[in-house]
Amino acid sequence: MGISGMIADANKILWQRGLTLVQSGAVRYLDNDAWLNHTNVLAETNAVIDAMMDSTNSMGNAVELYFVRTLDGDNGPLGLRRPKGIAIASEAGGRVIAHEVLHDCGLEDIYIADDQGNPLLEQVSEQSIPADWGGGYYNPWVLQHGLIKRLVMCSRLDPDEIAGTDLPSGNIRGWHHGAGGGGTSLILGPAKVGQSSIVKTPGSH
Numbered sequence: 325m326g327i328s329g330m331i332a333d334a335n336k337i338l339w340q341r342g343l344t345l346v347q348s349g350a351v352r353y354l355d356n357d358a359w360l361n362h363t364n365v366l367a368e369t370n371a372v373i374d375a376m377m378d379s380t381n382s383m384g385n386a387v388e389l390y391f392v393r394t395l396d397g398d399n400g401p402l403g404l405r406r407p408k409g410i411a412i413a414s415e416a417g418g419r420v421i422a423h424e425v426l427h428d429c430g431l432e433d434i435y436i437a438d439d440q441g442n443p444l445l446e447q448v449s450e451q452s453i454p455a456d457w458g459g460g461y462y463n464p465w466v467l468q469h470g471l472i473k474r475l476v477m478c479s480r481l482d483p484d485e486i487a488g489t490d491l492p493s494g495n496i497r498g499w500h501h502g503a504g505g506g507g508t509s510l511i512l513g514p515a516k517v518g519q520s521s522i523v524k525t526p527g528s529h
């Protein structure tokens with residue numbers, strides 16, 4: 325799928341917030357092989373990624389999208405949001421673009437399982453999703469990790485899982501990094517994955 329098709333798919337998700345990505349001008353090709361496959365992408369500093377993202381500067385007025393081949397190899401993340409821009413791997417689609425743009429708006433990742441891979445098997449209750457999905461009426465067999473899979477901010481799902489695109493109105497209980505950010509171990513609690521935590525217009529510096 326071409327870039328315009330992926331952006332059209334991302335927009336179908338971002339419309340839940342009234343956001344529309346519009347391509348500014350023609351696609352620009354960066355002639356540097358060192359920027360095709362990135363490594364150590366979750367490190368706090370990464371001079372190669374910074375150099376790539378400094379090749380364009382929208383001064384925060386636009387989202388800078390960098391389409392690369394891989395981020396930490398074939399099993400690495402499909403998207404990466406940094407203040408300077410968003411990198412998208414070749415295996416990604418519109419859902420990854422929307423997910424990374426929503427990080428730029430202030431949302432965080434939510435996970436169905438803890439750091440050891442234990443899924444969140446508790447049943448859905450009104451306390452765990454106070455603002456969303458049915459006002460307290462749920463089928464008795466619905467588990468919290470099943471609802472988390474529906475979220476656009478759900479991260480690190482198995483590739484064979486169908487990743488959801490929901491942008492709920494409020495916080496959702498699940499495994500998340502919390503205030504410590506991406507480098508910290510996961511904690512269980514209300515994750516900022518909904519409209520109520522969108523605090524800014526996306527943009528890259």
Ligand SMILES: [Zn+2]
Nearest residue numbers: 423427433479
């Ligand atoms: Zn994420």
